Every structure is written in structure tokens, then in C-alpha cells.
Amino acid sequence: MSTTASGRPARRRGRPSRAETGDGTPRTRDRILDSARTEFAERGYDKASIRAIARGAEVNPALVHHYFGTKEQVFAAAVAAAAAPATQGLPQDSQFAADEFGVRFTRLFFGIWENPATRIPLLAIVRSAVNNETAARIFRGFVTAQLLSRVTGGLNTPDAELRAELAAAQLVGTVLLRYVLKAEPLASTDAEELIRRLAPVVQHHLTGDAGRALD
Amino acid sequence: MSTTASGRPARRRGRPSRAETGDGTPRTRDRILDSARTEFAERGYDKASIRAIARGAEVNPALVHHYFGTKEQVFAAAVAAAAAPATQGLPQDSQFAADEFGVRFTRLFFGIWENPATRIPLLAIVRSAVNNETAARIFRGFVTAQLLSRVTGGLNTPDAELRAELAAAQLVGTVLLRYVLKAEPLASTDAEELIRRLAPVVQHHLTGDAGRALD
Known part of the structure; x- marks a missing residue:
């Protein structure tokens, strides 16, 4: 997987690649959940977005949907x-x-x-x-x-x-x-x-x- | 006082005129307070504005300050x-x-x-x-x-x-x-x-x- 200068995985558009969904370790799931808690805490339910949760976890938004489903389910x-x-x-x-x-x-x-x-x-x-x-x-x-x-x-x-x-x-x-x-x-x-x-x-x-x- | 086509008082910019502050009956004060409650209820404290409270009460924003002071005091x-x-x-x-x-x-x-x-x-x-x-x-x-x-x-x-x-x-x-x-x-x-x-x-x-x- 390509990385940015900071060493974090580069984000890509569209559906998650096989490599990304294949990386479905508990760590990825936990990272998304941590990011979701931060996003809901800082912006409230109304303004929180799947996109921002994905950004915080450094994953593709489709991966958030893959693990958790809708915003309600997240x-x-x-x-x-x-x-x-x-x-x-x-x-x-x-x-x-x-x-x-x-x-x-x-x-x-x-x-x-x-x-x-x-x-x-x-x-x-x-x-x-x-x-x-x-x-x-x-x-x-x-x-x-x-x-x-x-x-x-x-x-x-x-x-x-x-x-x-x-x-x-x-x-x-x-x-x-x-x-x-x-x-x-x-x-x-x-x-x-x-x-x-x-x-x-x-x-x-x-x-x-x-x-x-x-x- | 000039009125709009709907019969409501026209709003003016700047400090309230003598006529407006002179109209300081309990009714004007209550109208501002009603508008404030609606504004705080609908938008919450953060997003509520003196300008919108004044608009809801159909008065000049300066009149809101005149009666109640700051947003905190409103x-x-x-x-x-x-x-x-x-x-x-x-x-x-x-x-x-x-x-x-x-x-x-x-x-x-x-x-x-x-x-x-x-x-x-x-x-x-x-x-x-x-x-x-x-x-x-x-x-x-x-x-x-x-x-x-x-x-x-x-x-x-x-x-x-x-x-x-x-x-x-x-x-x-x-x-x-x-x-x-x-x-x-x-x-x-x-x-x-x-x-x-x-x-x-x-x-x-x-x-x-x-x-x-x-x-």
C-alpha cells in the first residue's frame, strides 16, 4: 500500500480495494470506532459525517460502511x-x-x-x-x-x-x-x-x- | 413610524430612534423575549443571534441590547x-x-x-x-x-x-x-x-x- 510522506496510508477514492478490506483486523475496526467517537463527540450526531470518520481513521469511507453500515449503525x-x-x-x-x-x-x-x-x-x-x-x-x-x-x-x-x-x-x-x-x-x-x-x-x-x- | 406593505414596522439600521426606544412598553419587551425563546429553542445558544431575535420581534437589534444587554443577558x-x-x-x-x-x-x-x-x-x-x-x-x-x-x-x-x-x-x-x-x-x-x-x-x-x- 502506498504511503504519504508522514508514513500514513494514502487515501483513495471509491470502493475499498481487496488489500484494504482484506486488512480487516480488529485494529482497523477499532481505529474507525475511535475516530467515530471523536467525531460524534466534537461535532454531535447531526453534523458528524462518515467521510470525516474515515479521514480520522485514515481509511476509505467505504470501509466504514463495510464494517458498520449506516451513520446510525456507526x-x-x-x-x-x-x-x-x-x-x-x-x-x-x-x-x-x-x-x-x-x-x-x-x-x-x-x-x-x-x-x-x-x-x-x-x-x-x-x-x-x-x-x-x-x-x-x-x-x-x-x-x-x-x-x-x-x-x-x-x-x-x-x-x-x-x-x-x-x-x-x-x-x-x-x-x-x-x-x-x-x-x-x-x-x-x-x-x-x-x-x-x-x-x-x-x-x-x-x-x-x-x-x-x-x- | 413607516410601515411595510404587510403593516409591520419597517426595520432600520443603527441606534434605535427616539420613537422606538420611547415605545418601551411591556409589550415590546415581551415580544423580544418571546422571539428570544423561539430563537434559543430552534437554534440553541451557540447559533442564536441578537439580529435574528430582533428580526423575530420586528424591532431594531439595538433595541434588544437596550432592553437586555448582551446575548448572555438575553x-x-x-x-x-x-x-x-x-x-x-x-x-x-x-x-x-x-x-x-x-x-x-x-x-x-x-x-x-x-x-x-x-x-x-x-x-x-x-x-x-x-x-x-x-x-x-x-x-x-x-x-x-x-x-x-x-x-x-x-x-x-x-x-x-x-x-x-x-x-x-x-x-x-x-x-x-x-x-x-x-x-x-x-x-x-x-x-x-x-x-x-x-x-x-x-x-x-x-x-x-x-x-x-x-x-
């Missing part, structure tokens, strides 16, 4: 990649006891959001989802299928989905106030103190007596 | 106007007993968000705040000064601000999942059922035993 893959640390930490089949969900889930959630490597791509996705109906639909589908269903799988009530969403609302709202709006004192409160205060509330939503006075 | 006024139904409903000096805060505040909050006339401008403001640091700062200042301080005024604890923010996080996160991401079943659950489930949680954040197991 976004869905970027959401899944950004959230991978969260989904990997969740039990596959109710490894947590139901009465541990509050503290386990809250701690896992803050672990992801306190780490800039996972927070920054997730923030970009939340911003896109807040601004664009298509991105919102993809994000919603992912959250429901990959996150909430794993929590509700461990709950044995007909209102499990609503319970999981109200618990998620507490945590997502905290993210919005702490990391996006940077409201004080919430933004500078120690994460452990927030886990201490929020875990019982998350647990209550998931398994408590809904609607009962708590204090 | 945005702050638009935030205050959109949130007026919320702030007007709040007690000025702890008219609610502390043990009623949960249900009163939660009910007031849903009253505002269930009504499209108040929901739509508020959603636009939240979107702007999520996307722009300046808009986030203005929104944060408003929420702290106008909303949270009225709640914390009725609480007699050193951690009143943090408590009010964690309660706000529960409600704001619910707004995000229900009205923006439209997550089901939360999006189609009756508001009364949500108030029933959330009021005790809001009350717990405000006055409960923080960190205690609830169930």
Missing part, C-alpha cells in the same frame, strides 16, 4: 464501545443478590463517570442524544437492551422496568448536575459520599415499597 | 421567563412545612413539565445548557439563585444545598428519560403515579437520614 457501535466498561461490569445473570443492587450498581456507575477515559465519550453521547431524535432513539434502545434489562432480570415484579428507570433517573440526573452543569456543592462532593447517599435511594427504587413515606 | 432573561411558572409557584419564605416539601415540590415540578406551554421552552433551555458552557453557567446560576435557594431556605442543615441538588437530580433525570429520551414505560406512566413514587424520595433527600438503608 453511532450505535460508538455508544456500545463507550459504554462497554459499564456493561462488562454488570452481572450477566443476576450474580448480585437483589438487596445488593443499589450499592453495586451505584458504585459501578460512579466508577465509570469518575474516570475521564469513559466519562468523556459518554458525555458526548448524552449530548448527541439530547439534541437529536435519531441519536436519542439509538441511545434509548441501547440503554434498554444492554443496561436496564440486566437490572430488571434480577427483579421479580411486574413494574421492574419502571423501577429500573426511576433508579436510572436518579443517577443520570446526578451526572447532569455534577459533570455537565457543574452545580456546586454536588460537583465537588466526594464520589464516596454520593454513593453513600444514593445507593439506598437506588435500592429503594428497585426493591422497596414504592410510594411509601421513607422517613 | 439568554438569562429567557431562562427566567421560561421558568417563571415554576418560581412563582415556590414559596417565598417557607410557606410549606419542611415535611411537605417532597410532595409539594414534586407536584409543582410535574405540573410545569406536563404542560407543553412551559415544557417546550424549558426543554430548549436544558438542551442549550447541555451543549454550551456559557449557557450552562447561566442556567446553573438561575437554578441555584431562584430555585434551590428557596428550597434550602426551609431546611435547617449544613448540607442543605447538597440535599436540594440530589432531590433535583432525581427530578431532572426523570425529565430527561421521560420527555427527552422518551424511555418506556416511564414516558407513558401517569404523572400522578410518578409523583406518588418520587415525592417520598425527594422528601428523603431533603429531610431524611442521609445514607440510611430505606427498606
